Amino acid sequence: NVAAQGRARVPLWAHDPQAAEALARDRENTRRLPGLPLAAAVAPTSDISVVREAEIVLAVTPAQAIRTTARAARPHMRERAAFVICAKGIERDRRKFLSEVAKEELPQADVAVLSGPSFAADVCRGLPTAVTLAAHDEALARRLSEELSTKTFRLYRSTDVRGAEIGGAAKNVLAIAAGMSHGRGLGASAQAALIARGFAELMRLGRALGARQETLMGLSGLGDLVLTCGSAQSRNFALGEALGRGTSVEDATHGKLAEGAFTARVMVEMARAHDVELPIAEAVDAILSARLSVDGAIEALLMRPLKAED
Numbered sequence: 001n002v003a004a005q006g007r008a009r010v011p012l013w014a015h016d017p018q019a020a021e022a023l024a025r026d027r028e029n030t031r032r033l034p035g036l037p038l039a040a041a042v043a044p045t046s047d048i049s050v051v052r053e054a055e056i057v058l059a060v061t062p063a064q065a066i067r068t069t070a071r072a073a074r075p076h077m078r079e080r081a082a083f084v085i086c087a088k089g090i091e092r093d094r095r096k097f098l099s100e101v102a103k104e105e106l107p108q109a110d111v112a113v114l115s116g117p118s119f120a121a122d123v124c125r126g127l128p129t130a131v132t133l134a135a136h137d138e139a140l141a142r143r144l145s146e147e148l149s150t151k152t153f154r155l156y157r158s159t160d161v162r163g164a165e166i167g168g169a170a171k172n173v174l175a176i177a178a179g180m181s182h183g184r185g186l187g188a189s190a191q192a193a194l195i196a197r198g199f200a201e202l203m204r205l206g207r208a209l210g211a212r213q214e215t216l217m218g219l220s221g222l223g224d225l226v227l228t229c230g231s232a233q234s235r236n237f238a239l240g241e242a243l244g245r246g247t248s249v250e251d252a253t254h255g256k257l258a259e260g261a262f263t264a265r266v267m268v269e270m271a272r273a274h275d276v277e278l279p280i281a282e283a284v285d286a287i288l289s290a291r292l293s294v295d296g297a298i299e300a301l302l303m304r305p306l307k308a309e310d
């Protein structure tokens with residue numbers, strides 16, 4: 001809907017033909033964004049060859065589906081079209097960032113990352129939102145941020161692609177921890193401590209992987225961490241909250257896409273490979289893999305040796 005502002009036609013591809021038909025019929029995503037109709041210019045389809053029309057493709061699938069989607073788009077994408085990754089996560093099987101996945105699958109495209117604090121429903125309602133648009137090429141970042149910004153959806157440009165994607169991936173894992181603390185009734189002080197120590201983990205990992213500090217402290221890092229760790233509107237926070245209340249991992253992860261559940265393990269593996277300690281992310285991974293209970297994780301975090309605040 002944002003892209004439809006000022007454009008006559010915005011094709012919207014869905015991989016599931018029934019979903020595309022339902023969107024075309026109802027002009028609304030009745031399950032995920034009820035009460036928020038599609039703009040008139042949005043044209044749902046399940047034919048991925050529509051990317052042929054596009055100079056800008058917004059890739060908004062689950063993170064683990066970015067590779068197959070990019071691969072399917074490859075024969076149809078124009079030379080130098082922009083492939084803007086809006087998913088937040090890291091490829092689990094090959095331990096790759098999504099910009100790396102896109103570059104491998106779409107050599108003809110210019111890859112960018114759009115990430116930051118923005119619940120889809122807020123954006124669709126026209127509530128004020130500000131996010132990061134990162135591309136290695138400054139001129140591309142500038143062009144995309146100008147073309148995709150509206151009065152209420154403001155894109156700040158960056159050339160730190162890695163920083164933008166680390167923030168978006170890591171905050172989901174940390175939001176699960178924040179949700180657990182809330183669901184377990186640990187109180188507002190614990191919540192604030194978790195966000196601050198979670199941010200320390202995000203910074204440590206980001207620095208080890210070459211991200212810039214200002215990106216990690218910006219919209220796509222700290223900004224999105226604060227949003228996601230502080231709102232039950234977040235699916236990651238809601239997943240953690242359910243676990244904190246005692247719901248089983250199987251029941252809690254069912255139904256809605258919570259990217260942190262897919263990112264936790266690969267984030268911990270990447271950190272270990274770079275000798276970076278991430279106790280909160282490790283606890284989330286251990287709980288999701290049923291190696292640790294929520295109470296066991298709280299106990300383990302409280303028992304950690306006292307150390308300097310870094």
Ligand SMILES: NC(=O)C1=CN([C@@H]2O[C@H](COP(=O)(O)OP(=O)(O)OC[C@H]3O[C@@H](n4cnc5c(N)ncnc54)[C@H](O)[C@@H]3O)[C@@H](O)[C@H]2O)C=CC1
Binds near residue numbers: 019065
């Ligand atoms: N919903 C939100 O507020 C925000 C979501 N994101 C990110 O956007 C990405 C997508 O999230 P949502 O749209 O919210 O999730 P969603 O669950 O609402 O929609 C995901 C869509 O992907 C489709 N899909 C599932 N498997 C697929 C596959 N193998 N190939 C292609 N498409 C497939 C589903 O049919 C569905 O239409 C996630 O990485 C999420 O972190 C980022 C910012 C905000």
Ligand SMILES: O=C(CO)COP(=O)(O)O
Binds near residue numbers: 119172175236259
């Ligand atoms: O990324 C988001 C907000 O910036 C959406 O958060 P959830 O995926 O946790 O709902």
